[in-house]
Amino acid sequence: MDCTDEITATLAAWLRLLGQAGAGAPAPNFATATAPEQQETLIGALAALTTEALNNDRTLTIVTADDGLLPEISNALDLQLRPLCLVLPGAEHARPIALRATLSLLKSRLARAAADSQGPAWTAQRERLRHADALWRAGLAWTARNLPHEAPPAGIHDLFPVRIGPWPVMQQAGLPTDWVVLLQNGPLPAMLGSAWPGARHTLLLTVSGSGSGGLTLPDEAAQLLAEIELLGQELAEMELELATAETELAAFSARYHELVGGRIARLDRLQAELAAARLERAPQDAAQARAADEARARAAQSQREYEAAGRRAREQTSSSVPDLDLKKRYRQLAQKIHPDRAHDETDRAWRTQLMAEANRAYRAGDAAALERVFARWLAGADEAADTEKGAVPPAPSFATRHRLAVQRDAIRQRLAAIGAELDRLYGSKLYELFAAARLAERQGRDLLAEMAHRLDAQIAQAEAELAALVTG
Structure with missing residues (x-):
């Protein structure tokens, strides 16, 4: 049985224990089971369980002993449903960063209103946010302020149907939930050996080979590394969101240029010619002179915008929206190559170059080019590993901890910058038109084609008026 079959079988067994699959007798309030031995199967089954919960409008809390499994769980979550899942690390400094990033991701996905934010889970989420509108707005305002020491609004975790994190964080949140899965991948307090407070069904999974020491505090360097690993995944999610939004808008912009931009420029030229013709008939009329100047300036501006859009369209190598495999x-x-995860300036320069190439490949929809970037990264990483092979790792020093703290703060700053850039993007007039066009498309209409049709009628009318003025 391959891993996929094992994941499917594991999920089915868990659902029976959680009362979801029809098995005759009602499921107990508290059940125990042994987790799959293969971590890949465990992580895959947990990700599948989150999808099952979201698609069936169930709330789910996954409780771990520590942060050890969080990066892998986060990375395995369904890409389309990831913004509905709040993954909170135990590290106090990293928690608000992760929360802000997830709120920004959720806000962005809702603003884009693309195919990856449709379906029953997203319908339920929109309804959830509608009922908690004040809390949602407070959360967005808290995110926008980005003050490191400002506590998030009380109850903000309620906005997310899936919550994942170590037991002290989840216990502090104290949220009622349909399903709770306790992962005994390290020491859990005795009080967690029973039904989770406020949960309809609790499943305790014993992870074989665990014992990561969930209640022992790691040294500061190890804790920073864990924070960076998890925050690096949040950063990758946000970079993907920004790149996708920009790619979608570029594709729309190219079509707008093709159907609408040229027609607007042509209509403005005709309006300028009309104003000039009227001025010729009344050269002493100050109002006509002002109108002619304004029309001429407007026509020049439209032409410049049309030409600039044409240059951007020619530079764009693809107008397709990236598919799910390319996004993944x-x-x-x-996650691997981001410049904000660099060890030093040389490493940052190399990563910056790779990231730029990855962005170009993604925006072009070029999977082969993306694989070439990945191959270059692997070759460079292997070379670095060979260089360091056999070296005795130094004990964590103040310099090491400082470097890691700087790296963590750089990720936080980049997350804030992406959030601000997304806000700017979604606040633009072009994106407002894009959103309107997307809504019209769901209604079976082509908004840009309709605009082009109206412009054609206006152009024909302007041409007729101009001909009448010239020959009259």
């Missing part, structure tokens, strides 16, 4: 590969690559 880009996210995976961004």
Whole structure:
């Protein structure tokens, strides 16, 4: 049985224990089971369980002993449903960063209103946010302020149907939930050996070979590394969101240029010619002179915008929206190569170059080019590993901890910058038109084609008026 079959079988067994699959007798309030031995199967089954919960409008809390499994769980979550899942690390400094990033991701996905934010889970989420509108707005305002020491609004975790994190964090949140899965991948307090407070069904999974020491505090360097690993995944999600939004908008912009931009420029030229013709008939009329100047300036501006859009369209190598496989590969690559995870300036320069190439490949929809970037990264990483092979790792020093703290703060700053850039993008007039066009498309209409049709009628009318003025 391959891993996929094992994941499917594991999920089915868990659902029976959680009362989801029809098995005759009602499921107990508290059940125990042994987790799959293969970690890949365990992580895959947990990700599948989150999808099952979201698609069936169930709330789910996954409780771990520590942060050890969080990066892998986060990375395995369904890409389309990831913004509905709040993954909170135990590290106090990293928690608000992760929360802000997830709120920004959710806000962005809702603003884009693309195919990856449709379906029953997203319908339920929109309804959830509608009922908690004040809390949602407070959360967005808290995110926008980005003050490191400002506590998030009380109850903000309620906005997410899936919550994942170590037991002290989840216990502090104290949220009622349909399903709770306790992962005994390290020491859990005795009080967690029973039904989770406020949960309809609790499943305790014993992870074989665990014992990561969930209640022992790691040294500061190890804790920073864990924070960076998890925050690096949040960063990759946000980089993917920004790249996708920009790619979608570029594709729309190219079509707008093709159907609408040229017609607007032509209509403005005709309006300028009309104003000039009217001025010729009344050269002493100050109002006509002002109108002619304004029309001429407007026509020049429209032409400049049309030509600039044409240059951008020619530079764009693809007008296609990236598919799911390309998104997954880009996210995976961004997690590894992002410049804000660099060890030093030389490493940053190399990563910056790779990230730029990855962005170009993603925006072009070029999976082969993305694989070439990945191969270059692997070759460079292997070379670095060979260089360091056999060296005795130094004990964590103040310099090491400082470097890691700087790296963590750089990720935080980049997350804030992406959030601000997405806000700017979604606040633009072009994106407002894009959103309107997307809504019209769901209604079976082509908004840009309708605009082009109206412009054609206006152009024909302007041409007729101009001909009448010239020959009259």
